[in-house]
Amino acid sequence: MIKISMTKTLIAASLLAASLGSAYACTPPKSHFKNTACTSQSGVFLATKDNGQPVALLDARGNKTADLFAYQAALPSQFAAGIMPVLKNGKVGYINAQGKVVIGFEYDRMPSGIWARGVREDRLIAYANGRFVVLASNGRLIRTFDRSVSQITDYVNGVASVTQSGQRYDIDKQGNRIHPPVVSSSVSNTAASPNQTRITSQTIAPTQPTTTSRITTVQSSTQVSSAPTTALIKREQNGKWGFVDAQGNLRVLYAFDEVRDYAEGLAAVRQGNYWGFIDEKADLVIPFRFHKDGIHPNSATPNKPARPLIFENGKAWIGNLGDGSKMCITKTGINSSCS
Structure with a gap:
């Protein structure tokens, strides 16, 4: 079971409020809930137990909009494009401000860093069955990557960076490679910050797939075998x-x-x-x-x-x-x- 201390919850809420200062003033509303934290979605707040387990979503008046007792954890800092990651029975899914499940609980916790990502530029990086996947914000699958991919950053200006077998390359919003791989001796396993500077090029997703638009896989002991x-x-x-x-x-x-x-x-x-x-x-x-x-x-x-x-x-x-x-x-x- 995931345990989150109240101190950590309050610290996370404070850091979240600070990071959102330029977007909107985050002041949790008065309510009958003991612990209330801001989310990154304006006008939506998260009520939790002392151990950090989510209890409810609230509106700006402190009224409950959704019960969250069914979930083990939630990531209010990743509430974006109207959906927030939540954990249920060890699986990751996404709900909206009314508590409706938008993306089902088919995904695993991230192998490193925070256990789930929020939507960035209508794209969501998720993880399932040992593979990174790119989804649209409505849950539509864009692309599944080989198990030799160890990290995919969030999208910035239409581009995400993929780390695969010691190489790093960029992909467009359809998951197609747009830059040749660059050998990197040291690659960060953390997600890209929205403020990260990145060199990009304007690309148009091909209407016909080409060999250069496909992910090149590298044989390894962890790769899925080439089954007939x-x-x-x-x-x-x-x-x-x-x-x-x-x-x-x-x-x-x-x-x-x-x-x-x-x-x-x-x-x-x-x-x-x-x-x-x-x-x-x-x-x-x-x-x-x-x-x-x-x-x-x-x-x-x-x-x-x-x-x-x-x-x-x-x-x-x-x-x-x-x-x-x-x-x-x-x-x-x-x-x-x-x-």
Whole structure:
């Protein structure tokens, strides 16, 4: 169980108030709760027990807006974009000011530093199953990284820094690499400060994936083994889909609304209305750009590929033209004839 002393809670609240001085004046409202702290969200306050365990969220008048007794801990300093990280049964999730769960409890505590991050520039760095992931502020998965990645900083001016196997490089908001790796003999494991100075370049996320936009993995004892396609099995949990190996170990997070079986090393995955494709390392190699209503399953022209969103001989059927003809892409995401 997580234990947080009252002294530490008060110190954290004081430091938080000081750091927010230029944003808004933080004065906890009067209420019947014994311990009340500021959050980084204006007009939202956190009531806690003496040991720091969260009790409730309050508005600026001291009225309770949400009960938090179900949670072990909360991070008021990371309340951003309307959501705050909370801990439940050892798992990290995010709630809004009314206590509604916005991002489910599917994530683990960070391996170093604070146990969870807040949203920065509509992006959230999270950690699950030994991997860093980039999420949108609504919980949509942007990218999953290889286990050899030891740190990802928060986004600053549209760029985050990744540390992987002694190398450091920058990524854009789609998780694509935008700078060549720089060998670093000493890399900090702390998250980037919003005031950190960083050299950036203006980039446009590619509409077609290229080999340079993918994360280069380095073989190591901790890396996920390159399992054959047949070893990855789709599985549903709490309304979301992911993939496990033959032993039932989670290989791809339960983050998708719908998935297709792997074929030729790629699997179609859907978030919202759009399909994209991931590889066996869970990297998004073809972006979410194929609308779910764009495929007419009874199409017969041409005969191959026979099944939608499944690669066959290097091509996948991803939509239909007005006359019913199939539209296909290659494994690099380039439009192609299906024949």
